[in-house]
Amino acid sequence: MSENFKPIHWADQTADRIIRGKGDKEVYTLASGITPSGVVHFGNFRETMTVDLVARALKARGKNVRFIFSWDDYDTFRKIPRNMPNPEELEKYLFQPIVDTPDPFNKSESYAAHHEANYEGQLHRVDVNPESIYQAKKYRAGDYKNEIKKTLASRDKIAKILNQHRKEDLSNSWWPVSIYCEKCNRDKTSVLNYDGNNELSYVCDLCSHKGKLDLDNTSRVKLPWRLDWPMRWVFEDVDFEPGGKDHSSEGGSYTTAKEIVKDIYGGEAPLYLQYEFVKIKGGAGKMSSSSGEVVTLNDVLNVYEPEIVRWIFASYRTNVEFAVSFDLDVLKAYEDFDRQERLAFGVDSGNQKKVDMAKRVYQLSTVGELPDEMPIQPSFRHLCNLLQINEGNVEKTRSAYEIKNDRDERRFKERSHCALYWLKNYAPDDFKFHVNEKAPAIELNDFQKSFFRNLKSFLENGIDNISTDKELHEKMYDFINEIRESKPDFKPGEVFLPLYQILISKEKGPKLAGFIMSIGKEKILALLNQLDI
Ligand SMILES: [Zn+2]
Incomplete structure (x- = not known):
């Protein structure tokens, strides 16, 4: 891609804003971060993904990008999320650094490390690979000691800035x-005294311990969020960092950080982009780390291919709230993605504007290399039907598709996994079926019997000569029209309903012609042969 292509996508427009705003730089630093206070939920992913898309856009401009992900694991462990194992054990660590809290799952070296590794692993699945920065390590190594001194020395100035955005002024004992x-x-703890140089004394409000710290050699001091954030903008030379609504409100941490970074740390704020929340629709609980019912990126990846997850985020502007669906709309999301993929590869045609946008969104959605030719597109709906016909057997289902290369293989594998998972966990009942081996006992009148006799004989003798669902559909209507010669008001439902009952013991199901073709004549004949017709 040329470095001068026209920016039609918001990520490219943001990249251009960064280049214009920050000037020509050797490396552009983009930042995102989270406090690992619990399971990192899918809502947090919008920020990470926003940065990743802008990082890709900058790279497409030929720029070097450093994408840093800050784990705020030196934050205090404030609250035990619901559904965490061993809450009694965790309670002992309340108000200690999250990094010192043990992993209640006994898998990682700490509570923080557990949730960090977990999220990092999920990010790799969607080809998001930031450089992690663990804040506890930074603080404890003394990396910020000069910034901490600067902050303490600027206490009055900082309080003045913060007070402008507070209803009540900070107390005189605030540090x-x-x-x-x-x-x-x-x-x-409360600060007792700062000598203006290296010595900071404090008293513990819980255990009454009094201590004196040497700021050059202590690992005990941390900046609160409203200072920590702007301090790190300067420390890491951050050029871009998006924020959610919660940080963006008037008087929120972004407003104050913007002033503090300039007046206290002598830097400038990164380019900012506010993003809206992401919702979950159908089958999953509220998204918050403390509610316990957490939807994670992995949950979404159980239902959507990695490219589709990226594509959903790349398709919406950041100021638009959208929902990721777990209900029947999953089918629509797959259909939409497939259509856009066809547009991007020129398999379908559309107006130039739409094609250009489809191409750009598709590039931004790629996991790994951009394929030369369009991957196979097993329709999600049809795949769900085939998997159910084959009782979940992926290998058997695979034989219905022409898999040409590794990319096709991965597409089929991932989509089948998602379809099976969705069927098992989220699909509505009337979407699910099991093909009968034994035909249920049903009463048929003479007209219906004649239809099933015709169908049976066609399956025995004629079906091998047709290749499309449409031909079978027309054939079935021929049989119905034959009945109508003696019974003009005969309705198709009078045979289709019992046919569904025979096949799957339900009153409706997938479109019949395609369904019969997919099930195959042997299985259908075995059922029809059990009828008294
Ligand atoms: Zn204490």
Whole structure:
């Protein structure tokens, strides 16, 4: 792609804004971050994905990009999320650094590490590979000691800035740091004195311990969020960082950080982009780390291929709220994606504007290499039907498709996995079926019997000569019209309904002609042969 292509996508437009705003730089630093206070939920992913899309856009402009992901694991462990194992054990660590809280799953070295590794693994699945920065390590290594001194020395100036955005002024005993008590490791401490140089003394409000810290050699001091954020913008030379509504409100942390970064740390704020929330529709609970019912990126990846997850985010502007569906709309999402993929590869035609956008969104959605030719597109709906006909057997289902290359193989594998998972966990009951082996006992009148006799004989003698669903559909209507010669008001439902009952013991199901073709004549004949016709 040329470095001067026209920016039609918001990620490209944002990349151009960054280049214009920050000037020509050797490397552009884009940042995102989360406090690993619990399972990282899917709502957080919008921020990560927003940065990743802009990173790709900058790279498409030929720029070097550093995408940093800050794990705020030196934050305090404030609240035990619901549904965490061993809550009694976790309770002992409240108000200690999250990084010192043990992993209740006993898998990782800490509570923080557990949730960090988990999310990082999920990100790799959608080809998002940021450079992780673990804030506890940075703080404890003393990397920020000069910034901490600068912050303490600027206490009055900072309080003045913050007070402009507060209803009530900060108290005179407020200091712009939090200290983890050397004795009980909790951050419920108050600063007693700062000597203006290296010595900071404090008292613990919980265990009454009094301590003196040497700022050059302590790992106990941390900046609160409203200072931590702008401090790191300068420390890492951040050029772009998006934020959710919660940070973006008037007087919110972005407003104050923008002033603090300039007046206290002598830097400038990164380019900002506010993103809207993402909702979940159907089959899953509320998205919040503390509610316990958490939807994760992995949950979404159980239903959507990685490319489709990226594609959904790339398709919406960041200021648009959207929902990721787990209900029947999953079918629509797959159909939409397939249509856009066909547009992007020129398999379908559309107006130039739409084609250009489809291509750009598709490039931004790619996981791994952009394929030369369009991957196979097993319709999600049809795939669900075939998998059910084959009782979940993926290998058997695979034989219905012409798999040409590795990309096709991966598409088929991932889509089948998603279809099976969706059927098992989220599909509405009337979408699910099991093909009978034994025909249920049903009463048929003479007209119906004649239809089934005709159908049976066609399956025995004629079906091998047809190749499309449409031909079989027309054939069945020929049989119905034959009945109508003696019974003009005969309705198709009078044979289709019993046919569904015979096939799947339901009153409706997938479109019959295609369904019969997919099930195959042997199975259908075995059922029809059990009828008294
Ligand atoms: Zn203490």
